[in-house]
Amino acid sequence: MSATPQPRRSTKKIPQDGVLYDRELEDLPPELRWREWMLRVEAVIFASAEPVMRETLARVVGRDCSIDLLIDDLREELRDRPYELVSVAGGWQHRTRSRFGETIRASTAPTRGGAAALSEFEAMVLMAVGYFQPVTRGELSKIFGKEVSRDVIGALRNAGFLASGPRSPTPGAPYTYVTTKHFLSAFGMETLRDLPDIEALEDAGLLSRNEMAAALFAEASDYAHDDVA
Template sequence: MNRVEAIIFAASEPVGRETLARIVGKSCSIDLLIDDIREELRGRPYDLVAVAGGWKHLTRPAYADAIRAAVGGAEKATDLTQSEVLVLMCIAYFQPITRGELSSFFGKEISRDLIGHLRGAGLIASGPRSPTPGAPYTYVTTKEFLLEFGLDTLRELPDFEALEDAGLLSKEKLLTGDIVPDLATHEE
């Protein structure tokens, strides 16, 4: 148990099941070890969290203000515009998706600059080429996307219909452009 915790503590990236199995042996239950470690960490200011396909030590959200006060820093490392968040959301839910499909979805041209900024932030990458004429690039989210939003897998994204039912998202408003800024010029 201590070896597993030490490896996760020392790693800069989430540590996957395969790596941990090499350390403790394939016959050992990684899930039971993780559960035991998490139990020991109960009440501590940090936890062992499943994120981006592995495990990582993360401080608990309740301590975010104290950490920011002590070491400074922005709320998030990646500042995204409303346009970028909307496009990123569509890529996350409908990947792999082409820029043309994104433009059709929003009824407005999606700028190459907007895609470039999301790629530069490491949140999206090129996916497989589309089987449509011209074989355009598709876009998919990355491991960095999962890390940034604290997700282990894309299955942890909120249910699209549940967001609509809660009034937090409206497909009709997205499609009519009522809440969509000018995506072609990459402005708010």
Template sequence: MARRAKTPVSFDAELSALPQELRWREWMGRVEAVIFASPEPVTREVLARVVGRDCSLDHLINDIRAELRGRPYELVAVAGGWQHRTRKSFAEAIQVATGLGTDDPKPLSQSEALVLLCIGYFQPITRGELSQFFGREISRDTIGHLRRLGFVAAGPRSPQPGAPYTYVTTSEFLVHYGFDTLRDLPDMEALEDAGLLSKDMLLAGDIPLGLGVEGEVDDPTLGLDDDPMVPDEA
């Protein structure tokens, strides 16, 4: 269990001695500095440690975002927190200069992307239910690869006979695809009503949400039957 960082006794979060405008500017600087220094999305609870009790973090974040307009990076809500990210319009410049972003560090095959998308919408869902949805067996290899990438984790046991494991998406899934919460996934019923998504489209590989295919990575030699990260289904 991660330990909470101790706040120095001398640290003044309230800044009550400062005029209101200067106090607000200092809080903005503190919040942006904490987010900038963190490799992971920073939660509201963490940010609340460096501002006064009466500070509205939502208003503070909005003011920081306003100041970042026109800058090559922005402050985004992702995985229940906030994170600095470069704007998509500068992706090509970054790739040319550094090579970063030219390859997806977590490539998915088309079948894996479809399975991940299905888990995202219908979680918690068992491997058997996934197989029924796609009309073919979804292998433990596929589930195992998604788990090793950190996109999927074991959920609660299903009430079905044999109590098989269910699968759910993780915070890493939200971070990788830029979602704050699962509520940010496009509404499935609305997509179906608009004719933009259906089971037939999923099976045909018409993948929304930026879950692009970066090359097939299915490997029949993975042999995950003995992998403790992939629970046996009863």
């Protein structure tokens, strides 16, 4: 007597709630499928407090969906709205258009995200790290001609703008500091290449590349002297 055939086990992974998430939407006609993918992507970006990466969006659309074309269509759809989709920190985020900034400030309504309130000196230190990272606290102090305290660095770290970089090769191997993705997001930049032109800042007297180079040269000379000794 032949054995009773056993049912084949499904190779699909069933989520804990027992429902498969339908990314492909193959039962919909192409236009409605594209529209649903647009809505999904916009919903994810709208709900996120941070820029949403490409790999995150890929989880909610079909395998053959072009995320770049989808974003282009969303941007076109939002063209006449007071907010837009912008590329920041390697992902996408909803941002209010700059021309409505004064209106929002006048309303005094609480806002989400954005840059933390910084003192003028903290902002200058953050800008210096942005341009010259990885940089140590000692090197920053030489740039500004006065000590950059641990409290200043701590405030920028607590705001999510700075993180520890590699150890410096100088004596004592102090920590260096680098900017974070949150820094890019908060100031609306895609990459560090979007920082303002350093020559313009020099012309305005806000930053001296020569002073920074001299400080780094002095630091390197001190290290070489100690190494020889």
